[in-house]
Amino acid sequence: MDVLQLDVSGRPQAWITTREAAVIYASDGVAWTLGDPCQVLRGGLQRISGRQSRIEVHPIIAVRGAVPSRAWRQAPALSNAKLFVRDRFICAYCGHRCLPEDLTREHIQPTSRGGQDTWMNCITACRPCNGRKGSRLPEEAHMSLLYLPYVPSLHEDMILRGRRILADQMEFLLASVPSNSRLHG
Numbered sequence: 572m573d574v575l576q577l578d579v580s581g582r583p584q585a586w587i588t589t590r591e592a593a594v595i596y597a598s599d600g601v602a603w604t605l606g607d608p609c610q611v612l613r614g615g616l617q618r619i620s621g622r623q624s625r626i627e628v629h630p631i632i633a634v635r636g637a638v639p640s641r642a643w644r645q646a647p648a649l650s651n652a653k654l655f656v657r658d659r660f661i662c663a664y665c666g667h668r669c670l671p672e673d674l675t676r677e678h679i680q681p682t683s684r685g686g687q688d689t690w691m692n693c694i695t696a697c698r699p700c701n702g703r704k705g706s707r708l709p710e711e712a713h714m715s716l717l718y719l720p721y722v723p724s725l726h727e728d729m730i731l732r733g734r735r736i737l738a739d740q741m742e743f744l745l746a747s748v749p750s751n752s753r754l755h756g
């Protein structure tokens with residue numbers, strides 16, 4: 572399982588491994604936690620007490636330290652994997668739900684015609700639809716979008732990035748995802 576790392580104000584920063592979380596616990600870097608402990612890690616013997624050290628890892632940890640404000644303002648990086656999750660693996664043109672290997676990153680305004688590689692210009696399309704549209708605009712190809720692109724928020728991005736998200740983590744992240752997001756659907 573992965574641990575959701577927040578900054579001290581509660582903004583998501585990263586998914587980290589339980590080992591990485593243990594290092595933060597051991598260096599007294601955890602400011603607060605959410606959820607019940609989900610894993611117990613055992614370390615070396617403590618020199619004074621002779622007992623084995625034991626770290627309870629929580630699903631969500633907020634780490635001490637300065638808040639990096641720049642990362643917060645940037646739009647999340649675009650990847651095919653995250654794009655397909657944002658669009659729920661559904662082709663924007665024919666509406667078919669597909670496996671990731673059958674999907675493509677479709678540029679609504681083709682890059683050959685000045686379209687940008689951004690969240691707002693990219694949508695999920697199956698291979699046949701992408702091939703049929705080619706380097707045309709949707710209106711030129713008479714192919715309309717069944718849903719619209721959007722830029723995920725940081726909380727949403729953490730959901731798109733997560734590999735196996737625990738219930739506590741999902742509840743925390745979804746609480747800050749706008750209600751018009753497809754992730755609520």
Ligand SMILES: [Zn+2]
Nearest residue numbers: 662665697700
């Ligand atoms: Zn399609």
